[in-house]
Amino acid sequence: VRHLLGIKDITEADIQLIFETADHFKEVLNRPIKKVPSLRDITIANVFFEDSTRTRLSFELAEKRLSADVINFSASGSSVKKGETLLDTVNNILAMKVDMIVMRHSSVGAPHFLSRHIKANIVNAGDGTHEHPTQALLDSFSIREKLGEVAGKKIAIIGDILHSRVALSNIFALQKLGAEVMVCGPSTLIPRYIGELGVKVSHNVRQALEWCDVANVLRIQLERQQGKLFPSLREYTQYFGINKKILESLNKEIVLMHPGPINRGVELSSDAADSGQSIILDQVENGVAVRMAVLYLLASSKE
Numbered sequence: 001v002r003h004l005l006g007i008k009d010i011t012e013a014d015i016q017l018i019f020e021t022a023d024h025f026k027e028v029l030n031r032p033i034k035k036v037p038s039l040r041d042i043t044i045a046n047v048f049f050e051d052s053t054r055t056r057l058s059f060e061l062a063e064k065r066l067s068a069d070v071i072n073f074s075a076s077g078s079s080v081k082k083g084e085t086l087l088d089t090v091n092n093i094l095a096m097k098v099d100m101i102v103m104r105h106s107s108v109g110a111p112h113f114l115s116r117h118i119k120a121n122i123v124n125a126g127d128g129t130h131e132h133p134t135q136a137l138l139d140s141f142s143i144r145e146k147l148g149e150v151a152g153k154k155i156a157i158i159g160d161i162l163h164s165r166v167a168l169s170n171i172f173a174l175q176k177l178g179a180e181v182m183v184c185g186p187s188t189l190i191p192r193y194i195g196e197l198g199v200k201v202s203h204n205v206r207q208a209l210e211w212c213d214v215a216n217v218l219r220i221q222l223e224r225q226q227g228k229l230f231p232s233l234r235e236y237t238q239y240f241g242i243n244k245k246i247l248e249s250l251n252k253e254i255v256l257m258h259p260g261p262i263n264r265g266v267e268l269s270s271d272a273a274d275s276g277q278s279i280i281l282d283q284v285e286n287g288v289a290v291r292m293a294v295l296y297l298l299a300s301s302k303e
């Protein structure tokens with residue numbers, strides 16, 4: 001496999017290999033010397049056309065821990081503002097002898113388009129509302145770490161499913177690994193095609209929380225809703241917001257996840273996000289080892 005464009009395109013065996021490789025890198029990251037020479041002489045460009053904190057820094061750190069040379073590109077402040085195209089931008093970066101591109105773009109399919117026109121390896125760091133494969137890998141890796149395995153577990157993905165690339169990649173990853181998946185949110189934030197994906201659907205957050213072992217809570221993506229948010233943030237919090245009180249009223253202790261950034265006090269209260277049930281910062285920690293594994297395996301691939 002030359003690229004990681006989406007979880008839809010990879011197999012359960014691919015995911016298990018990424019997890020086993022990430023187990024090794026996580027052990028390396030806990031050593032006093034965290035750097036390994038695996039990607040020495042490989043140059044990676046992180047090309048971000050959309051904002052990011054976690055994904056961009058996590059990839060950069062993963063690349064540096066693997067001893068790769070790293071350059072970072074943000075569309076803001078670049079010649080994209082003068083009208084340069086995506087392909088021209090990337091071809092100019094590749095002319096500087098770059099081997100791999102990690103790209104985030106607001107358009108669905110942008111990394112797939114690139115993969116048909118360039119020779120370098122591509123990792124999709126999020127394409128619009130479509131896929132965010134490394135987020136799904138680190139989410140499943142974190143569930144496996146917390147609960148021993150993913151197979152047989154019940155995972156509720158709660159929030160703005162319609163605009164979420166995290167939801168789609170998680171659904172593909174969790175199903176490939178043998179978990180049961182439920183999506184939960186207001187009907188206006190659940191896509192019409194969801195029934196074709198073989199997931200349960202709920203519009204009642206209590207029902208979802210009572211059903212699941214793990215709740216992966218998603219952000220309400222105001223930037224993708226063009227001011228037409230329904231329900232309003234206040235209504236969303238009233239009917240779907242998760243707080244410590246509702247978690248304590250359940251007859252079991254579920255695991256709480258969120259890919260970040262959190263709208264604190266909207267989809268998740270601080271007393272829930274910062275509680276002992278939350279593995280939100282473990283997800284971030286695991287992201288570095290998982291991305292090291294992805295980059296290492298792609299660089300070693302002969303296909």
Ligand code: CP
Nearest residue numbers: 052053054055259260
């Ligand atoms: N989870 C995630 O993709 O966060 P960023 O947008 O900060 O990268």
